[in-house]
Amino acid sequence: MGNDTQLAEFILTGFSMTRKLQKVLFAPCLTLYLLMIAGNALVVALISFDSRLHTPMYFFLCNFCVAEMLVTSTVVPRMLVGLMAERDTIPFGECLAQFYFYFSLGTTAFLLIAVMSIDRYVAICHPLRYSTILTNHVCIQLAFGAWATSFFSMIPPSALRARLSFCRSNQIDHFFCDNAPLLKLSCSDTHLIELWDFLLAVFFVLSSFTVTVASYVAIIVTIMRIPSATGRQKAFSTCASHFTVVIIGYGTTIFVYVRPNKNYSTDLNKMVALLTSIVTPFLNPFIFTLRNEKVKEVFRDWLGHLRSL
Known part of the structure; x- marks a missing residue:
């Protein structure tokens, strides 16, 4: 290839295994993806249609579930097609679009996690002012800001990639158009571009992580001052599910993306990407619902109505 080559398509090499073994992954990945969509969609439906869940906490959770479904859907369906194909090719334009939406939606999810931590901070540290601080208008502004900031911030990096020339190969060593392999x-x-990517990752991931940690430090200090053991347990239970998602989400993302040196194992990154793309979004609805009494109460009522019908 010449130095000014603009490729029409890339070849996604997928996982470092034989094509036969890759096809074995199809059924479990498809099952997890469908269960992930069903679980998150159920949470969104419960929050949207039951007035008992029309509070800021569940409004942000609804946005988070939608972001999780969308970010997973930018990668997994394409990956499933590639697992069954003999030669997995992706057009250049589609590759850029996948890159843009994957990282935009992923950034939105992290900003929403930070917003959810602020919600828990206000609810536990300033309970008497909760309804006056987090009004409907403020909640809509916070959610819209998380979505809009993410999508606008990814336009320059995507535009820079559209101007790149490719001369080494057209094989992307991944199952989707990830940043470093491209x-x-x-x-x-x-x-x-690499400096810009690193600064964006530091700004969005680490800043939202800092906000989340600061919120939970204040929450823990406030909870420890509650004289009643039952009150402390109840306060901790409302935050446990969110904190679990924070640990899993930030831990894997910081490991893969928030590092200036890109010379690391691609195979390991594929496994981590697979974990964050399918397994974590699949677990999140269970993490939030199994630890949340109000959601479980609404779900039981819905099941009761379905049985009666």
Whole structure:
């Protein structure tokens, strides 16, 4: 290839195993994906149609579930097609679109996690002012800000990638158009793009992580001052599910993306990406519902209505 080659398509190599073994992954991945969609959609339906869940906490949770479904759907259906195909190709434009939506929606999810931690901070540390601080207008602004900021911030990096030339190969060593494997194929100078990517990751992931940790430090301090053991347990239970999602989500993302040095194991990153793309979104509805008494109460009532019908 010449130095100014603009590729029409890429080949996604998928996982480092034989095509026969890749096909074995199809059934479990498809099952987890469908269960993930069903679980998150059920949470969204419960929150949307039951007035008992029309509070800021569940409004943000609804947005988070929608973001999880969308970010997973940008990668997994395409990956499932590739597992069954003999040669998994993706057009250049579709590759850029996948990159844009995957990272935009992923950033939205992290910003929503930070917003959810602020919601818990206000509810536990300032309970008497909760309804006056987190009004409907403020909640809509916070949610809209998380979505809009993410999508606008990913426009410049995506535009820069559209101008890259590729001269090394057209094979992306991944099951989707991830950042580092795509840049490795370019013969253009990518130092500015890599710096921009790192700064964006630091700004969005680490800043939202800092807000989340600061909120939970204040929450824990406040909870420890509650004289009643029952009151402390109840307060902790409302935050346990959210904190579990924080640990899993931030831990895996910081491991993969918030590092200036990109010379690390691609196979390991594929496994982590698979975990965050399917397994974690699949578990999140169970984490939130199994630890939340109000959601379980609404779900039981819905099941009761279905039985009566």
